[in-house]
Amino acid sequence: MSVKKVGIAGLGFYVPEKVVTNHDLEKMVETTDEWIRTRTGIHERRIAEKGTGTSALAAKAAVQAIGNAHLKPEDIELIIAGTTTPDMPLPSCACFIQQKIGAKNAAAFDLGAACAGFVYALAAGEQFIKGGMYKNVLVIGADLISSYIDWTDRSTCVLFGDGAGAAVLTETKSGGILSSVLGSDGKYAELLKIGAGGSKSPATNETVNAKDHCLKMSGGEVFKLAVRGMSDAVKKCCEMAGVRLEDIKCFIPHQANQRIIDAVGERLGLPAEKVFVNLQKYGNTSAASCAIGLYEAVEQGRIKRGDKICLATFGSGLVWGAMVIEW
Template sequence: MNKKAGILGTGSYLPKKIIDNFHFEKLMDTSDEWIKTRTGISERRVVDENETTSYLSTKAALEAMKCANLNPQEVDLIIVATATPDMIFPSTACLVQENIGAINAAAFDISVACSGFIYAMTIAKQFVENNTYKNILVIGAETLSKVLDYEDRTTAILFGDGAGAVVIGEVNEGGILSTHLGSDGKGKDFLSIPAGGSKLPASKETVENKLHTIQMSGNDVYKFAVRIMGEASLKALELANLDANSIDYLIPHQANIRIIEASAKRLKLSMDKVYVNLDKYGNMSAASVPVALDEAFKQGKINKGDNIVLVGFGGGLTWGASVINWSIQGGKYE
């Protein structure tokens, strides 16, 4: 029999510091009402100067392992999806490996921006199903506050920090039914951090021109996202031999409430079947989907046997969607 890969446990971690919209009224020409109306965001979490992406990742990973009743020595592989690693190398995943004492685990990062968690989960699925690894930690984590220009109204108000994690392993029933991934490099300039790599190494000029911060063409990203979120979800459902009527719950990337509402409309879902925490956390890039997934599970919105759709989009441009038949009972949290 072919192995089935599924989620064995979930976890998340959010920094304690909260920045609300009124904070930005002091920095730029904006208002709480304008931000809420345009984005749906009321506040976001931000790390302090001592908190790193690996720190957030470690906290989320430990919670996911607890939920899955997994010891560190039983972890075979750690994949961290992040656009804000602690450093270029070593990988953030290796730092997590040391922090949690996963002495038997391989570790690597992937950089797919906001689609990263679904990409990483897809990789983990293959490793479990082909019997390469048994227990895989998949983490989406970001400290985006460290790469923002707080004078840029188009980006500063949108992003927050956080981490979410899952343990992927073999399940007897249900599991990850399908995944669909895609990319379009023609949109590479719509959402990027231009400097810091081999094309534009750090220099006096790149720092002065703020090229180490997030640059975004908001209208282009919005038009792309409204189209691709629904399309990707439908493709993943098709691969799972299901249709939109089979969806019990949708967990979308938390970028903009209007994008989320458009996705739900495309799938003919009422908003009570869609998880939204955008108002509390803003866009956490690769962390958005796993944090929302963990919260939805903790709150009892996801139950064993439910068909869950995860969907996201991000810089690259990239996108990904997955259909999961939920395999674990709630009540695992103290």
């Protein structure tokens, strides 16, 4: 029996309209546009209006992806929402997305892999199609991290932005996903976390006053582990696909920090013109990062049919993932 090939039939993305520049942040915390640009590469980010949920961003991206795949919402049989910032703890973000787009024939669940959510969700969706359970799977990478940011903490508030990306996976005759590598190392779980609001530490006045519902991060350590984690995952993923690193036409890394991206590119020997970067516009949009990057790389003509491309992600967990795709 031949193994099914799974490819991306349509892509979509959405970011909120409100732009917050580095100069805007200068008015909120002790920072400068120069520091943020040189230490991170970020110029501005998009921030959702209060009261917006992740599903609202994701639904817009999803509608576009389904349209680009020439399908209707009713054709979608499964929605996997890669997110760690669902609208609320219950029900899942995927169910709200389903409600908003009218994908009434779909099963729906969330997949929590932080910034690696999109690649994890693509890999999961691929298996559902390969296994024969579904034909059309909607995969989302979306986060509204701004709801969890301490806007007085300059070490984190300058880094993140809100956004959503979506892809429709279907069976394909040629190309598609060639290999995936997913990894995790829970010994680093405390390095990047939102410490309260879950079952272990539900909301109390104390947790709110201590800002335990905000994202906290040991930036320096995460930086080093991100460089190693993504580089190793990409090497392994290319090996599994039987693709040489020099044959990768476009590399789309997680958009967290320009210096991380440069270090990964250098380790892999990839020239800068093959490395896709859009973090200057959006900052780190967590699970949406690679999804938005993929959309824009295709839109800008940086990816052509038959090209071998590679996605690489990294995030809280710590988790990482890489995927080689023939477009």
